[in-house]
Amino acid sequence: MTELSIDTERMAGAARGLNGVAAQLRFIVAALDTGIDGQHRPWGQDKIGREFAGEWVPPKNDLLTAGNDLARVLESAAEGMETMARGFAGTEDANVDSLRGATGADAGPAARGGLRTT
Template structure:
């Protein structure tokens, strides 16, 4: 994609770059999902390992309400990475379709009856 070094090149989209980058987001989503699953299973299996003394209770009271928020936020990140992957693939396909459409606009069209009826322009 454009490196920003050429001021005359505002946007330089290469579909190959987009298609090459899209799977990275999918892989990231898979890795984060696996890590989140492992975290949830581990934490659920441990119970409350911090104990129930004064410090343990303080930690538990601060941590437990945030635990679900952290898990939820990580889940949102997984969905976000997945949607970026899908959007990049769609964008690459749409860019190719758009390029073909624009190329068609500038293709010479034969108009019947023009230039003596030969159908050529």
């Protein structure tokens, strides 16, 4: 028989880690954006400055957008991992309670009205 084992506490911990990386990335993107904006367009408004800005500003905006998009992806992945961890823990609790009910043993957390959330 094949055994499936999922450490829901470690999975939830990994989700928290992903959220931390997302927060760091958002901080970096915000600092980069603030630092760039703080320079007040040092390339100037003459023809050469406008040409430079035309080549530099779109990739800069793409970089900032990509950084924020990646942070959103990491947050979404973390949320999915947290949901899976809760679901796996709840399924395990329900299975244990079902087996206890079949054997006459004391009921576990699901039977008492709550599922484990770690």
